[in-house]
Structures are given as C-alpha cells and as structure tokens.
Amino acid sequence: MQTLLARSLKYTNNELSVLDQYLLPHQEHWHVCTSVKQMQSLILSLKVRGAPLIGLAATLLVAHLAEQGDSKECLAKAIDDLEATRPTAVNLMYCMAKMRIALVQEDYVSALVGMAEQLFNEDVALCEAMATLGADLVNPGDNILTHCNTGALATAGIGTALGAIYKAHQQQKHIHVWVDETRPLLQGGRLTAYELAQWEIPYTLICDNMAASLMRARQVNKIFVGADRIAANGDFANKVGTYNLAVLAKYHQIPFYVVAPETTLDRTCPHGEAIPIEQRDSQEVIGVSGSFGACQWAPSKAKVYNPAFDVTPANLVTGWVLNSGVYSQQDVLAGIFK
Numbered sequence: 001m002q003t004l005l006a007r008s009l010k011y012t013n014n015e016l017s018v019l020d021q022y023l024l025p026h027q028e029h030w031h032v033c034t035s036v037k038q039m040q041s042l043i044l045s046l047k048v049r050g051a052p053l054i055g056l057a058a059t060l061l062v063a064h065l066a067e068q069g070d071s072k073e074c075l076a077k078a079i080d081d082l083e084a085t086r087p088t089a090v091n092l093m094y095c096m097a098k099m100r101i102a103l104v105q106e107d108y109v110s111a112l113v114g115m116a117e118q119l120f121n122e123d124v125a126l127c128e129a130m131a132t133l134g135a136d137l138v139n140p141g142d143n144i145l146t147h148c149n150t151g152a153l154a155t156a157g158i159g160t161a162l163g164a165i166y167k168a169h170q171q172q173k174h175i176h177v178w179v180d181e182t183r184p185l186l187q188g189g190r191l192t193a194y195e196l197a198q199w200e201i202p203y204t205l206i207c208d209n210m211a212a213s214l215m216r217a218r219q220v221n222k223i224f225v226g227a228d229r230i231a232a233n234g235d236f237a238n239k240v241g242t243y244n245l246a247v248l249a250k251y252h253q254i255p256f257y258v259v260a261p262e263t264t265l266d267r268t269c270p271h272g273e274a275i276p277i278e279q280r281d282s283q284e285v286i287g288v289s290g291s292f293g294a295c296q297w298a299p300s301k302a303k304v305y306n307p308a309f310d311v312t313p314a315n316l317v318t319g320w321v322l323n324s325g326v327y328s329q330q331d332v333l334a335g336i337f338k
C-alpha cells in the first residue's frame with residue numbers, strides 16, 4: 001500500500017498509525033495499529049474518531065492485514081467486526097461495503113489495497129470540494145458557530161464543516177469562530193480549538209449552554225456543523241447538542257448549514273428516526289474528560305443518559321453542503337437525496 005498521510009491517520013513503511021485524539025490537545029501520541037481488536041478499542045474510546053476518519057482507519061487496517069497475508073475468511077470477519085464498532089456514522093458502513101466488494105475479486109489483496117488507497121484519496125478530494133462550496137457561503141467578517149470537531153483530525157483532508165471555515169479564512173474573509181466545547185467529551189474545546197489555533201483562526205471557546213444568548217445578542221451570523229449520517233429526507237444525525245443549535249437557529253433566523261461528504265449520505269435510511277443512535281458510558285458524563293472516574297463530580301451511582309448523537313429534522317436546516325453541491329430545503333423536499 002502506498003504512503004498515505006493525514007492529520008490523524010498515516011500509512012508509511014508498511015505501518016498503520018493513528019493519532020490518539022483522546023489525549024489532544026496536550027499530548028500528540030501515535031499508536032501503531034496491527035489488529036482488529038486494537039482498532040476497535042481505539043474507535044470505541046474515541047482515540048480514533050470522526051465519521052470519515054473511522055471508516056478510513058478501518059479500511060486501511062483491512063488492506064494492511066490483507067498485505068500481511070490474512071486469509072479471506074479472516075478478512076471477511078475483520079470487516080464485519082470493524083463495521084460493528086460504532087452504529088451511527090454511516091461512513092464506516094460505506095467503507096466496509098466497498099471492501100467487501102474488493103474481497104470477492106480474484107486478486108483480492110490488490111483489490112483491497114487499491115480500494116483503501118482510492119477511499120483515502122477520495123476523502124481528501126471530497127473535503128476540498130465541500131470546503132470550497134462551504135466557504136462560498138461565508139461573508140467577510142462572519143461570526144460562525146460550530147459544534148464538536150469536523151476538521152482535518154476527523155477526515156483524510158482538511159475537514160468538513162471546519163474545512164469550510166478553514167477555506168474561508170484562507171480566502172482572507174476575516175472570520176471569527178464560536179467553538180462549542182461539546183460536552184461530554186469536549187471535541188470542540190479540545191480538538192476544534194486545537195486546530196483553529198494551529199491555523200491561527202480567531203476563535204472563542206464557549207460552553208454549549210452559552211450559544212443561545214450569543215444568538216439572541218446577534219453575535220452569530222451562521223452555524224456550520226458536520227454529520228454522521230444524513231437520511232434520504234434530509235434529516236441528519238450529528239454530535240449531541242446539534243439539534244439544540246438547529247432549534248435556536250430557527251428561532252433566531254440564523255442560517256444553519258450541515259457540511260458532509262456524499263459518503264455520509266444514507267439513501268437506504270428513510271428519515272432521522274431510523275438512524276441508530278449510539279449510547280455511551282455514564283463515566284463520560286460524570287467524570288472529567290481524559291480522567292474518567294478519577295475526578296467525578298456527580299454521585300458515582302448517578303443514573304446517566306449519554307447519547308453520542310441527536311437527530312436534526314430537515315425542516316430546521318438552511319442548506320446541506322455536500323461535495324457535489326449546496327442543496328436547499330426545496331431540493332431535499334423534492335427528493336434529491338433519494
């Protein structure tokens with residue numbers, strides 16, 4: 001397999017490495033990944049995270065195992081096991097479906113390696129296309145609010161929603177970003193703040209519960225978020241707290257955009273209620289990020305509700321920014337995603 005380099009995923013010298021996003025921003029640590037079990041643990045603990053990136057990390061591992069000589073049966077099981085790791089982000093299922101097609105080819109090793117390289121390079125191009133279309137929606141001086149992390153860390157390219165913000169900054173649009181810290185795992189406060197600082201893009205970190213008053217004070221011009229799965233009717237799942245922002249944006253008449261590659265679109269999923277929502281461990285809510293259980297502020301036996309995602313209905317979305325174009329509610333109601 002060729003050398004493949006992304007911000008949090010790389011394949012060099014026959015070695016697959018992933019950046020531990022759980023330790024960011026204070027420590028950059030790379031894990032060399034050699035097994036399905038290890039990759040499943042990395043994905044489940046969100047050391048490897050981000051809808052596109054999860055699919056690509058699993059893909060590169062399957063291709064690596066094929067080159068290492070694993071049998072077709074072992075590779076088929078690896079694909080099944082990796083696909084089952086997290087249920088919401090459809091990019092993982094998209095990638096594993098592509099790898100299953102490669103696996104039935106006569107020269108399946110070459111087919112798996114070629115597919116992995118294709119999917120990786122495809123995501124780089126999809127990010128560039130989304131970012132360009134998204135940046136065109138940004139006006140000079142915009143204050144843009146974003147949620148969770150959708151940057152280069154979460155993709156093979158420059159990111160989805162944050163990629164559009166990055167591109168707008170590159171175009172000298174002098175934007176400012178409100179960064180939702182994104183409880184409970186703080187992908188915004190830890191990762192988006194980290195990426196924006198590295199790109200020298202002005203930002204202000206806020207708690208999630210501060211977004212509403214900023215909107216009321218007319219301090220937010222647009223909202224850009226990512227997606228983990230877009231249903232055929234335009235409803236979409238994204239990090240929990242996204243729905244809050246969509247309702248608030250509607251009330252305050254603020255443009256609300258979802259930015260995602262076509263690999264996040266699930267045409268077989270009729271609407272948002274059919275999207276499986278991952279439920280996660282209570283420790284993430286009652287502990288401090290990076291030290292789960294070591295510093296619990298809630299009663300240790302507190303009953304906790306911890307869905308990783310929520311669903312935003314299409315009627316709250318101003319536009320869907322995909323690599324193939326920007327789609328309006330009218331487009332989506334006309335069935336453009338079906």
Ligand SMILES: CSC[C@H]1O[C@H](OP(=O)(O)O)[C@H](O)[C@@H]1O
Nearest residue numbers: 049050051150154226227238239
């Ligand atoms: C471009 S990443 C899309 C999506 O994935 C993130 O979820 P997680 O951090 O749990 O992997 C988040 O929902 C992002 O918006």
